[in-house]
Amino acid sequence: xxxxRRISSNSPYEEIIGFSRAVRVGDTVYVxxxxxxxxxxxxxxxxxxxxxxxxALRNIExxxxxxxxxxxxxxxxxxxxxxxxRWEEAARAHAEAFAAVKPAATMVEVSRLxxxxxxxxxxxxxxx
Numbered sequence: 412x413x414x415x416r417r418i419s420s421n422s423p424y425e426e427i428i429g430f431s432r433a434v435r436v437g438d439t440v441y442v443x444x445x446x447x448x449x450x451x452x453x454x455x456x457x458x459x460x461x462x463x464x465x466x467a468l469r470n471i472e473x474x475x476x477x478x479x480x481x482x483x484x485x486x487x488x489x490x491x492x493x494x495x496x497r498w499e500e501a502a503r504a505h506a507e508a509f510a511a512v513k514p515a516a517t518m519v520e521v522s523r524l525x526x527x528x529x530x531x532x533x534x535x536x537x538x539x
Contacts, residue, residue: 413437418477420470422448424525433474440478442535444491445470446524460497460530464490464504467533472508480537482508487536488516494530495520501531 413436419425420432433442447466449455456462472482488509490501498518505516514535524532 416478418474420445420448420474432470433478435478435480438539440475440480440484440537440539442471442474442537444489444532444534445474446529446532454526454528457528458530460492460494460500461504463529464501464531464533465507467531468504468508471533471535475535475537478537480539482537483512484537484539485509485512485514485535486538488514489534490516490518491521491524491532492518492530493521493523497530501533505533 416435417431418433418435422432425431430443432445433440445467447455447463448470449466455466475481488505490505492498492501501518
């Protein structure tokens with residue numbers, strides 16, 4: 412069996428739900444849905460989809476690096492947004508992070524996320 416390596420972000424939701432921020436199996440890293448938690452444990456960019464998406468992508472990058480990967484190795488992203496009319500704000504942050512990579516991507520509107528102030532959640536898959 413291939414070794415399974417778990418990466419934690421120390422989110423309180425990890426224990427409550429029973430998940431890891433990321434899991435590396437072989438040469439593939441799966442990053443869970445990630446929101447805009449700042450290093451201080453508080454949500455970054457309240458009311459601002461672009462700022463939240465940018466922070467979520469930074470958090471994804473941090474998990475990838477810990478797993479031995481990088482944004483340049485991302486092959487798939489999914490963006491969950493609470494107001495699809497604001498898709499361009501999330502798209503701008505995504506394009507900044509992945510301009511050269513251009514992974515397969517999906518964006519969908521969801522009715523809400525775990526907390527009302529959360530506007531966007533992003534997940535990723537990277538192949539090292």
